[in-house]
Amino acid sequence: MSVKLRLRRIGRKKIPVYSIVAADERKARDGRYIEDLGRYYPLREPAEVRLDEERALYWLDNGAQPSDTVRSILYRRGLLLQNHLKQKGEPADKVEEQVEEFRQRMAEQGDDLKMAVQPRGADALEKERERAEELDEEARLRAQATPLSVVQEEAADDSGAAPDTGEAEEDTGDDSADEESDDE
Numbered sequence: 001m002s003v004k005l006r007l008r009r010i011g012r013k014k015i016p017v018y019s020i021v022a023a024d025e026r027k028a029r030d031g032r033y034i035e036d037l038g039r040y041y042p043l044r045e046p047a048e049v050r051l052d053e054e055r056a057l058y059w060l061d062n063g064a065q066p067s068d069t070v071r072s073i074l075y076r077r078g079l080l081l082q083n084h085l086k087q088k089g090e091p092a093d094k095v096e097e098q099v100e101e102f103r104q105r106m107a108e109q110g111d112d113l114k115m116a117v118q119p120r121g122a123d124a125l126e127k128e129r130e131r132a133e134e135l136d137e138e139a140r141l142r143a144q145a146t147p148l149s150v151v152q153e154e155a156a157d158d159s160g161a162a163p164d165t166g167e168a169e170e171d172t173g174d175d176s177a178d179e180e181s182d183d184e
Contacts, residue, residue, distance in 0.1 A: 005059055005074075006067040007040060008033060017041055020051060020070060022059045035059075040073065046110070049073055057083055078102045 004025040011017030018040040021033035037059070038051035056074060060066075060083045066074055074080050078099045085095040 003034065003059060003062070003064040004067060005037070005056065005064050005070045007069055015043065020049075020056075020073070022055075022064055025065075040069075049077070051077065053077065053079055057086075061086070076106055078106070 002025050003022050005020065005022055006029075007018040008021045008023070008030055009016060010019050010030075019033075019036055020038040020040055022035045022037060023031070023033035027033070035055065037055050038049065040050075041048040051073070056079055060074075060079070071080070081102050082095060082099045085098060090098075
């Protein structure tokens with residue numbers, strides 16, 4: 001039985017999530033597998049990989065062949081280098097040292113890659129966001145500087161009525177309430 005390390009799709013429609021598995025190469029993509037080694041979330045930024053590195057190395061030692069995508073994941077983690085150095089017969093401390101150096105180089109390259117692959121509209125979007133913040137701040141300052149009486153006068157001018165200052169009383173034309181108080 002030849003074993004392959006490959007991806008098994010477990011995500012929803014248009015939201016792929018993959019399980020990294022060790023499976024018989026004759027089985028279907030989403031079929032039966034021998035062992036689940038981790039998860040791969042390609043839509044997260046940056047793509048997230050959770051992997052049981054010990055078990056992946058175990059399967060590589062036993063001759064499992066990784067698919068192209070899994071090979072790329074294992075390479076970026078330094079597991080292919082670690083497996084190669086172990087098979088070559090290097091001492092464990094030297095293997096760990098070289099793998100650590102490799103991981104540091106990959107981290108530096110990853111940072112450079114993130115800087116180089118920014119969305120094209122990021123600058124325009126940032127400028128638009130800053131402009132909107134400036135306009136909000138300007139409107140807030142204008143609202144604080146304008147006294148309440150000016151705002152009421154402007155509102156009254158718009159409605160066509162005089163501003164209500166509270167000094168004028170309404171005359172209803174009904175003097176019966178005044179007469180009743182006089183009778184008593």
